[in-house]
Amino acid sequence: MAYRPEPDRDSRPWWERIARREFAVQECASCGTPRFPPRAFCPLCRTEGCRWREVAPVGTVESWIVNHQPFVPGRLDPYLVVMVRLEAVSGCLVYGNWRSERPPEHGERVVGTFTEVTEDLTVLDWAPAAAGGVHGHPSGRTSLQ
Amino acid sequence: MHNVTYVPKRLLEFRNVTAIAGVGYTPFTKDSGVSTLTLACRAVLAALEDAGLTADEVDGLATHRVGDSAPPTLVGPALGLSDLAWHLDQFGGGSVSHAVVGQAALAVAAGLAETVVCYRAINARSEFRMGGTGRGVPVSPEVQYQAPYGYVAPPQQFAMYARAHMLRYGTRAEHFGRLAVTQRAKAVKNPRALMRTPITLDDYLSSRWIAEPFRLLDCCLETDGACAVVVTTAERARSLRRPPVLISGAAWGGGTSHLSGAGADPTVTAAAALAPRLYAQAGLGPGEVDVAELYDCFTYSVIVQLEDYGFCAKGEGGPYVESGATALDGPLPVNTHGGFLSEGYVHGLNHVAEAVSQLRGDAGDRQVPGAEVALSTSQPGYILPATSALILRRA
Numbered sequence: 354m355a356y357r358p359e360p361d362r363d364s365r366p367w368w369e370r371i372a373r374r375e376f377a378v379q380e381c382a383s384c385g386t387p388r389f390p391p392r393a394f395c396p397l398c399r400t401e402g403c404r405w406r407e408v409a410p411v412g413t414v415e416s417w418i419v420n421h422q423p424f425v426p427g428r429l430d431p432y433l434v435v436m437v438r439l440e441a442v443s444g445c446l447v448y449g450n451w452r453s454e455r456p457p458e459h460g461e462r463v464v465g466t467f468t469e470v471t472e473d474l475t476v477l478d479w480a481p482a483a484a485g486g487v488h489g490h491p492s493g494r495t496s497l498q
Numbered sequence: 499m500h501n502v503t504y505v506p507k508r509l510l511e512f513r514n515v516t517a518i519a520g521v522g523y524t525p526f527t528k529d530s531g532v533s534t535l536t537l538a539c540r541a542v543l544a545a546l547e548d549a550g551l552t553a554d555e556v557d558g559l560a561t562h563r564v565g566d567s568a569p570p571t572l573v574g575p576a577l578g579l580s581d582l583a584w585h586l587d588q589f590g591g592g593s594v595s596h597a598v599v600g601q602a603a604l605a606v607a608a609g610l611a612e613t614v615v616c617y618r619a620i621n622a623r624s625e626f627r628m629g630g631t632g633r634g635v636p637v638s639p640e641v642q643y644q645a646p647y648g649y650v651a652p653p654q655q656f657a658m659y660a661r662a663h664m665l666r667y668g669t670r671a672e673h674f675g676r677l678a679v680t681q682r683a684k685a686v687k688n689p690r691a692l693m694r695t696p697i698t699l700d701d702y703l704s705s706r707w708i709a710e711p712f713r714l715l716d717c718c719l720e721t722d723g724a725c726a727v728v729v730t731t732a733e734r735a736r737s738l739r740r741p742p743v744l745i746s747g748a749a750w751g752g753g754t755s756h757l758s759g760a761g762a763d764p765t766v767t768a769a770a771a772l773a774p775r776l777y778a779q780a781g782l783g784p785g786e787v788d789v790a791e792l793y794d795c796f797t798y799s800v801i802v803q804l805e806d807y808g809f810c811a812k813g814e815g816g817p818y819v820e821s822g823a824t825a826l827d828g829p830l831p832v833n834t835h836g837g838f839l840s841e842g843y844v845h846g847l848n849h850v851a852e853a854v855s856q857l858r859g860d861a862g863d864r865q866v867p868g869a870e871v872a873l874s875t876s877q878p879g880y881i882l883p884a885t886s887a888l889i890l891r892r893a
């Protein structure tokens with residue numbers, strides 16, 4: 354395990370949905386523009402007010418790293434972090450650990466997969482679209498292998 | 499969409515109105531054995547000595563920090579400065595380093611203060627490791643979307659952007675390696691540099707992985723040390739000990755966020771938006787820059803800035819370095835002191851000081867003959883959507 358996320362007053366509802374294995378983004382109540390991460394204001398029309406919209410966690414691979422340095426105390430195994438361009442929100446990059454035995458490919462289509470890290474913490478990781486995903490990964494490990 | 503067109507209206511009142519009159523350093527080490535307050539005082543006094551001034555003449559102090567160092571409100575009293583006319587305690591990392599000097603220049607140009615010393619003092623190896631190893635996660639809302647994946651440190655983040663650039667433009671490990679080798683060759687000629695043993699491309703390619711695609715030799719040093727520069731009016735600087743170096747342009751801001759929500763293009767930095775404003779302030783373009791000290795927290799950050807500051811086309815930064823253009827005898831010598839990769843890492847200020855040294859012509863074996871204009875830049879706006887930079891000119 355790495356660090357536990359620290360939800361704030363903007364993000365707590367989002368994390369609660371993730372815990373229920375639901376991927377949602379905010380949608381502006383005025384102009385309908387989706388946004389992520391969770392924030393009070395729409396950056397386009399600058400109004401408050403939004404609704405949650407459940408979206409398919411799909412995107413494409415923008416980049417990735419394979420970490421070797423123990424930046425997280427106690428985590429010594431090489432692990433892969435992927436940067437994904439999220440389909441549901443224009444211009445949005447999100448991160449996660451990579452859930453496949455093979456490395457990602459540039460531009461490949463990926464799907465989110467929920468990982469139960471501990472009993473009270475679930476995070477969203479990413480896997481090749483062809484492999485399915487979405488319904489969750491049985492392992493509690495967050496590293497590549 | 500937000501799209502402000504900046505029309506400079508008061509250029510003549512800022513361009514070349516202020517100057518850097520002195521620079522000062524402590525030695526760069528891996529363990530200073532003293533507090534950041536001590537380092538700050540030593541660098542401030544060294545810069546004043548260089549300028550031929552005494553602390554009694556200082557009426558402003560400025561620094562940037564991330565909660566890791568002594569602020570002006572400690573350094574002032576420690577040096578017996580009881581009534582500073584102006585000070586700045588800028589929160590932020592490498593992306594604001596040059597904004598501190600720019601704001602000092604503004605304060606001097608506006609007449610709020612006459613002699614401002616900008617400093618940065620860090621124990622970035624022995625106390626608060628800048629690379630992230632062994633310290634807690636920085637506090638930012640963005641962290642919650644990254645840290646759970648073990649994605650917490652600058653080497654990881656810049657490696658991520660570097661691979662995006664490699665994938666899109668064909669930038670290769672050999673390009674990063676050539677940059678590291680070229681900068682080391684300059685550090686060999688710099689008595690202040692921590693790393694003075696030449697390296698080869700093979701040394702680079704065989705150095706251990708930190709976060710693929712980054713190897714150890716892609717990463718800057720973590721350094722204990724301090725650096726300071728004295729900002730005053732150009733008029734006053736002309737009567738001081740050293741040849742003045744004019745501040746022709748100072749810009750900060752720029753760009754969009756590369757955080758989760760707004761990563762439009764991870765291969766373009768805030769520098770691309772800032773550069774036209776900076777050049778307009780100084781009244782020149784990239785073709786007139788003789789020396790560039792580009793923020794090199796990692797090899798890749800130099801390559802992307804070569805593109806975003808207009809020295810080569812987008813995507814051509816790697817081949818540009820490979821051509822030898824950034825070597826000491828190339829058309830654009832970059833990081834003439836060896837940079838953070840080989841001289842030491844003082845979070846931006848040692849780039850400013852080196853630019854001053856080159857323009858004064860006192861850079862010794864690594865002097866670029868006839869250097870008249872220098873660009874010095876901060877972290878180009880990854881992690882936070884802002885950067886800052888200076889254009890300096892020999893008086």
Ligand SMILES: [Zn+2]
Binds near residue numbers: 395398400
């Ligand atoms: Zn809206």
